Amino acid sequence: MKRWLIQNGLFVTLASERPTYEGWLSVEGDRIAGMGEGAAPAHEAEAAEEIVDGKGLLFLPGLINTHGHAAMSLLRGLADDLALQDWLENHMWPTEAKFAGDDVYWGTSLAAAEMILSGTTTFVDMYDHMGRVAEVVEQAGLRASLTRGVIGLCPPEVQTAKLNDAVQFARDWHGKADGRIRAMMSPHAPYTCPPDYIERIVAAAHELGLPLHTHMSESAAEVAQNVRDYGTRPVAHLDSLGFFSRPSLVAHAVHLNDEEIALLAERGVAVSHNPVSNLKLASGVARAPDLLRAGVTVSLGTDSAASNNNLDLFEEIRLAALLHKGVSGDPTAVPAAEALRMGTLYGARAIGLEGVTGELRPGLKADLTAVSIAKPHFVPRTDYVSHLVYAANGADVAHVWVDGKQLLRGRELLTLDAERIRFEAQRCFERLRG
Amino acid sequence: MKRWLIQNGLFVTLASERPTYEGWLSVEGDRIAGMGEGAAPAHEAEAAEEIVDGKGLLFLPGLINTHGHAAMSLLRGLADDLALQDWLENHMWPTEAKFAGDDVYWGTSLAAAEMILSGTTTFVDMYDHMGRVAEVVEQAGLRASLTRGVIGLCPPEVQTAKLNDAVQFARDWHGKADGRIRAMMSPHAPYTCPPDYIERIVAAAHELGLPLHTHMSESAAEVAQNVRDYGTRPVAHLDSLGFFSRPSLVAHAVHLNDEEIALLAERGVAVSHNPVSNLKLASGVARAPDLLRAGVTVSLGTDSAASNNNLDLFEEIRLAALLHKGVSGDPTAVPAAEALRMGTLYGARAIGLEGVTGELRPGLKADLTAVSIAKPHFVPRTDYVSHLVYAANGADVAHVWVDGKQLLRGRELLTLDAERIRFEAQRCFERLRG
Structure with missing residues (x-):
């Protein structure tokens, strides 16, 4: 050695x-x-x-980036200054529906290059065609927790096919690349997955011994919809589906009440705070200082470059330190050292890598x-x-x-060809939009 | 040519x-x-x-940075995560009281290097020893609107000496460096200058034909104090002292009510929005979208590196575009092009340089x-x-x-010796703290 x-x-x-x-x-x-x-x-x-x-x-x-969709770097600057659902339904999802494996490969390569250039060594990625994402991670030399995010608003046989794909990806890649790649299981969000489908994903996570990751309570509208559809807010809803019986990382968690914060703390759920994306999509400001005070592990994520629009985790660290001071009126909220821990140690803790990295x-x-x-x-x-x-x-x-x-x-x-990646990413983008 | x-x-x-x-x-x-x-x-x-x-x-x-105190770059990282008054009174002012001309020269040189390296070509600077600041601007090749900021909490003869110093600086330097240097007149803030002193400064600005610049309504406490001391909020107070009878630029303007916004628009007052500094000192979030909607010229400033802690105006531009979306819940607030105008065209407009630069x-x-x-x-x-x-x-x-x-x-x-500047700035800092 x-x-x-x-x-x-x-x-x-x-x-x-x-x-x-x-x-x-x-x-x-x-x-x-x-x-x-x-x-x-x-x-x-x-x-x-x-x-x-x-x-x-x-x-x-x-640095450890605990929430993102690397391949969406192909969509950087495609649609800005729009609300979350409009942005997702009218701009992101229609273009993403055309993504083939090569688009995911080059989009993720673009993201990997940007992450290495800005000091990130470990990242969480939730997307589709995850085998191609894992290839990039292996070649780039990065560390990653990867998960096939499944949307369950589809016929049962399609749900099953997606879940099987997620399970197969985990079986193929968990522990690979000298142990740098780990797998997670992910319903995309409570509002995009029926309860019984979430339960099946949780059961698969138990069977595989893997952690869970999902989007949760990103917008106020989504919380209201959860109450309307299921009679509970998202935290209680996911809890009732057994989600938090596995080690869990929830992204965003912008709209939480005190009881939800207490339950997240009790269940040992980690929260990926994504301050830039939450501001850009006008989702709001997560209660990060309250979560930290309650003992919740709060890490940092960029979300994708389509809602950020870069993957520079230093910006998340700085904004985590700045934003909560200005919004709360408390200049001691999230001091510098705590913000840096959110981007390093707490990131490792959020994905079960404390004592390994961070x-x-x-x-x-x-x-x-x-x-x-x-x-x-x-x-x-x-x-x-x-x-x-x-x-x-x-x-x-x-x-x-x-x-x-x-x-x-x-x-x-040293591990990626930056010039070729820029060229191929541009070509993929043009094909997707052509 | x-x-x-x-x-x-x-x-x-x-x-x-x-x-x-x-x-x-x-x-x-x-x-x-x-x-x-x-x-x-x-x-x-x-x-x-x-x-x-x-x-x-x-x-x-x-880029045009419309509010700062360049020499305070010497105090970067000296005291963070504190409230405005504690930070000013217990950390900044005691150290700044020891600043000699050379400290201002090297601190401003450090800031000039950082500004050029991050694309700023014009800046506003309010400080002391302004002749030394002007020397740096001349050597660096930058464009600047410079102003001796005076604090009037002192005996009358000291007030007069400070005002004379500000006037002399303006006479010596306005229009110099091939016209790149312009002068302004500046009471530091309504809460640090008695009303009659502000009136004398306004009179001097009229006599010299110069614009005015001041800090205004940065913190809620300062607005409350203004009401307590003078029976009016700062906008009406400054208006009653004739401040807005000159072209005026106010920094911060975080705590404004609707009537104040309307009056600023009516008087043609420009506002330097300093989002990073306002978050870091927990001052709050200025109503930039409301100001823009009312027709007020809103430009961007970093404030000093002691409350930012860098002079990268791209960060102010990005935060101006991000922050108001997240806080207001309106994803169309301050679209990208508008944020870029705040850092360029509106900056020029704020300091009387529209049609010249920006x-x-x-x-x-x-x-x-x-x-x-x-x-x-x-x-x-x-x-x-x-x-x-x-x-x-x-x-x-x-x-x-x-x-x-x-x-x-x-x-x-090409115009500054970066290595020498880093060395001399470090030496000044050590002497100030020694």
Whole structure:
């Protein structure tokens, strides 16, 4: 196993007494082997096959994007400034209905390139043609929790075919790509899946031992519809269908009352907060500070590039830190370090990868993002956690490693052909719209 | 006068029928000479001393940042996650009290470097030691409206000395640097200046023929204090002091009622909306869509890097487009093109420079920002105005020109020494905190 060493770097640990330190970090194979302040011990330097000069670089855990639909990057800028249902029903769904496997492959490749270039190392993806998504993940070298999202507004035999497809994908790919790929099971949303169909998906998740992921309470209209159709709000509805009996991650959760927050906390449900997408689609502002206070794991997602319109998780981190202050009037809401944890540690926790990734600690996977700090907006050297959250953006990322393998070097993609991806993605888009 | 030509570029005009076009733009001296679709006419190519290949570049009017305190970049990350008054009184003001001219010079240089690197060509600056700020503007090649902000909570002779300083600065620098520097007059805020002092500043502005700039209604507490102290809310208060008898730009204007919005519209007052700073300090969300609907000119400002914490105006543009949708529930609030106008044309209008800068039109100053679009987050080629607003950030800026003179070439600063500035800014910070 290759052993290598970073020297003279700044490292973000987010430990309360010493959130950053200057020193070294060593990697053996796919894991962080050692870390320390100051110069590396002699035995570390001797054992290293390669030494990376960390001067001018700030190393943080690779970012974790816990909600998205990567292939929809093909639809970036196609339709903006519209309401959720209009946007979905009249613009997204008709175009997406034409998506073939190749469109998913190139759209996901486009997203993978953008994510690596902005420091994301792990992402959650809910879409169709998931085998093609998994291919991209394997080639790109990223880590991902992948799930075939099924919409159940269709005849029973189509429902069954979709569920079988989701199960087959999970059987084919869970644990593949050196363990970097994990599977989840996903009804698209309570408003797009009849209750009995959700129960069948939950049963399949139990059988496969997989977590569940869904959209929930994104818009006020959707909550009202749930009450109208089923007599309960979405949290109680999903709870009654056994959804939360599996480890669960719900995306959005914008419209929650106090009882729902308490139940999510009790059931150990994680929430992917997607502040940019929720603002852009005018869905509202999720009660992230209340969820955090209740002990709910709140992670961050970009949602797709069609409602964002980029996959730069630094923007979600910053907006998570800014938005709740302004809306609540409490300037201490979601402090910088907490926002950064939402994009790293809490992301890992939300998808069952705590202790695997999301932190810089010996024994964890070597998923690292290095930010170049030799730039005016990182001056003066006051508080690098603050600078990462309030001043940085994805373009500050210089290098990225996943499982100890370098994916980005000096902003050059090492595992993907950026030029070909841009070309093929444009061609797919033109075919879809032609 | 040098004549040069950009060919094969994409140009943003924001005209409703054709917001972007592919073609050419020529510059003569400090002004845009011609523009057109397709290939440049033979006489344009023949007259050009230099031809810039615009392939892969999107040219837009240089961005205009209408509220800030550039030198406070020295305090970036010093104190975050605090309320406005605590932040000002216990952290900013005590450190700023130690600022000498050199601190202002290097802090402003740091800000100038960051602004050029993120595509801003014109900025408004309210601070002290303004002669040193003007020096930086002259050297950097930027365009700026500069104003000595005076706080009147001091003995009469100090008030007079400050006002004299502001007047002297305006006399020394208004129209200098080939006309790129303009002066304004500024009471810091209604809550930091007694009414009679504001009246004296307004009188001086009339005498000098200069516009006025101030902070207004940033926090709810400040509005309540105004009512307590003077029996009126800040808009009526300033109006009664004759403030709006001069061309006026007010920063923040977060807490306004309908009557105040109507009066600002009637008086032709421009508002600098600073969404990031207002969120970070938990001041609230300004009623930007209501102001726009009432016909008020709404431009964008970063405020200082101490409450932002960067000077990337692309973030303000994006947040202006996102925030008001999510908060109002109206997904059509502040569409992309309107947000981009707030950062360009409306910025020029807010400081009396409409017809001078803020648009790409023959006869206007050649203040250009070129964004590199050969990146995943600009794919596919759907709507470049959408991409600029929802997907881009300041690091996408490749080149910048002001008055036809290039300030940034391939992200290299041509008029400023970035490395020295980082070094000196760090040294100033350490001395201030030592």
